[in-house]
Amino acid sequence: MAAKRGFQRPGQRVRGLISTxxxxxxxxxxxxxxxxxxxAGLFGSQEVERPGAFATFGKWHGVVDRVGTEQQxxxxxxxxRDYDACPYPELETFIETARGxxxxxxxxxxxxxxxxxRYIEDQPxxxxxxxxxxxxxxxxxxxxxxxxxxxKYEALMxxxxxxxxxxxxxxxxxxxxxxxxxxxxxxxxxxxxxxxQARNQLIRHERIRHYRPVYSLSQDxxxxxxxxx
Numbered sequence: 100m101a102a103k104r105g106f107q108r109p110g111q112r113v114r115g116l117i118s119t120x121x122x123x124x125x126x127x128x129x130x131x132x133x134x135x136x137x138x139a140g141l142f143g144s145q146e147v148e149r150p151g152a153f154a155t156f157g158k159w160h161g162v163v164d165r166v167g168t169e170q171q172x173x174x175x176x177x178x179x180r181d182y183d184a185c186p187y188p189e190l191e192t193f194i195e196t197a198r199g200x201x202x203x204x205x206x207x208x209x210x211x212x213x214x215x216x217r218y219i220e221d222q223p224x225x226x227x228x229x230x231x232x233x234x235x236x237x238x239x240x241x242x243x244x245x246x247x248x249x250x251k252y253e254a255l256m257x258x259x260x261x262x263x264x265x266x267x268x269x270x271x272x273x274x275x276x277x278x279x280x281x282x283x284x285x286x287x288x289x290x291x292x293x294x295x296q297a298r299n300q301l302i303r304h305e306r307i308r309h310y311r312p313v314y315s316l317s318q319d320x321x322x323x324x325x326x327x328x
Contacts, residue, residue, distance in 0.1 A: 141290065142307060144311070148322050158230075166253055169182045169235045170187065182236065212254070224240055232246040234250040260284070265284055266315040282294075
């Protein structure tokens with residue numbers, strides 16, 4: 100994904116979202132379970148739900164822990180070696196404004212609020228190939244696709260959305276042949292996609308044909324996705 104507006108240049112790959120070893124493990128995991136255990140899921144996939152996301156996806160566990168740390172250090176001094184909570188007062192003001200909205204309007208507001216941020220890859224931003232940022236870090240330093248998705252997820256949780264209606268989803272973009280992360284939010288039986296590559300938009304997941312989901316996360320649950328037979 101390119102640094103401007105979150106779009107990716109052809110041939111450029113997202114690094115670190117999922118390792119080769121983890122991908123192999125997830126693929127092997129899916130062969131253990133029969134079709135009767137799979138349910139109809141995102142983007143027409145079949146999915147198997149399992150506990151243990153924190154143990155399986157260390158970066159996910161780490162960012163959830165750091166969100167709690169950031170919230171505990173307000174008000175200022177709000178900076179630490181591994182976190183940056185200084186933008187949280189502004190975020191809390193936004194949350195309080197959005198709290199009185201209906202759920203669909205909240206989705207639209209959250210998309211607009213975070214999609215104003217600038218896309219930047221992890222290596223120039225953090226000095227490592229892959230880093231999952233908290234909302235405080237993202238709002239102060241911008242970020243890449245998983246940072247957009249994580250911040251939207253956490254904002255909706257702050258607005259009282261149940262984790263069962265939200266998922267961070269790792270997909271393969273079949274047009275660009277690259278990995279990408281998005282947020283899926285389900286409201287009244289309809290699942291909307293919040294995607295930094297479609298800024299300020301809510302798109303029903305069944306309308307998107309070029310994403311193939313690999314895995315998704317919400318709190319300590321995770322789902323493996325396989326193409327429907």
